[in-house]
Amino acid sequence: MASTRDVTPSFHIRRLQSRRALYFTPLSLLHWNHPLPSRIEGKLLEKQQWPVWVILQDIATTLEWALLHLVTDQNIQEKLYEEVVGAVGKNGVVEEDDVTKMPYLEAIVKETLRRHPPRHFLLSHAAVKDTELGGYDIPAGGYVEFYTAWVTENPEIWSDPSEFRPERFLPGGDGVNADWTGTRGVTMLPFGAGRRICPAWSLGILHINLMLARMIHSFKWISAPDSPPDPTETYAFTVVMKNSLKAQIISRD
Numbered sequence: 001m002a003s004t005r006d007v008t009p010s011f012h013i014r015r016l017q018s019r020r021a022l023y024f025t026p027l028s029l030l031h032w033n034h035p036l037p038s039r040i041e042g043k044l045l046e047k048q049q050w051p052v053w054v055i056l057q058d059i060a061t062t063l064e065w066a067l068l069h070l071v072t073d074q075n076i077q078e079k080l081y082e083e084v085v086g087a088v089g090k091n092g093v094v095e096e097d098d099v100t101k102m103p104y105l106e107a108i109v110k111e112t113l114r115r116h117p118p119r120h121f122l123l124s125h126a127a128v129k130d131t132e133l134g135g136y137d138i139p140a141g142g143y144v145e146f147y148t149a150w151v152t153e154n155p156e157i158w159s160d161p162s163e164f165r166p167e168r169f170l171p172g173g174d175g176v177n178a179d180w181t182g183t184r185g186v187t188m189l190p191f192g193a194g195r196r197i198c199p200a201w202s203l204g205i206l207h208i209n210l211m212l213a214r215m216i217h218s219f220k221w222i223s224a225p226d227s228p229p230d231p232t233e234t235y236a237f238t239v240v241m242k243n244s245l246k247a248q249i250i251s252r253d
């Protein structure tokens, strides 16, 4: 009989890692606190200390929001499971190359980043010279904060923006041509845009895709009794769930 466990996603990540089911979750690096290389030109935040947990936080936040929707809507979860099984079989192992051939997985991750951009604000930017931006005069040295969530909440850009609908990123959907790195127009900004865009956005996406595919391939995720998923948001470094997701997992073996 399938066993169930009542655990939080972070616990899942550690458990799956110990079963070698996950590709890469460098939790041991959580205490690493060396300066990351910084790009200086036109940059406000110089030589900051960037603890690695800050970076992992973006990935963990995205995974937790994706799982909330997959637990809430089992049809989406089953459709993803079918796609993963179709690509690697029931007993195969999902590898990096496999996730590039999973359009529904990609649509789920894009919809998660649209609906729940982990950072509602980009890093602080500053004008290096007197600048006019969107009708405002920004003096040299003036700080500019970009609020990213307004783009994805905008009904002029997205139909029913508050709904979680991965299909919008598939052919025929309103997001099929969305450029999430902002080079062809800005309809979502999870990684920022322009020359200060997150330099590791594709690495982040690869990790999220791979982990999510492996989690769904190995387990069916369902709501924990007496603890239904609660999408209320709160601000930490990223915009997280006020009440962490609790779910039960059932082995698909």
Ligand code: HEM
Residues within 6 Å of the ligand: 036, 039, 045, 050, 055, 058, 059, 062, 118, 119, 121, 122, 123, 124, 189, 190, 191, 192, 193, 195, 196, 197, 198, 199, 200, 201, 203, 204, 205, 208
């Ligand atoms: C889902 C995953 C991720 C998200 C949503 C994300 C998001 C962002 C955002 C919004 C920015 C600020 C861009 C701006 O101010 O214009 C940023 C910057 C940055 N990110 Fe990421 N990021 C993710 C993963 C990663 C990973 C995996 C790494 C490193 C391995 C990384 C390293 C950095 C660095 C070093 C910067 C600063 C770049 C600069 O100052 O020029 N990020 N990220």
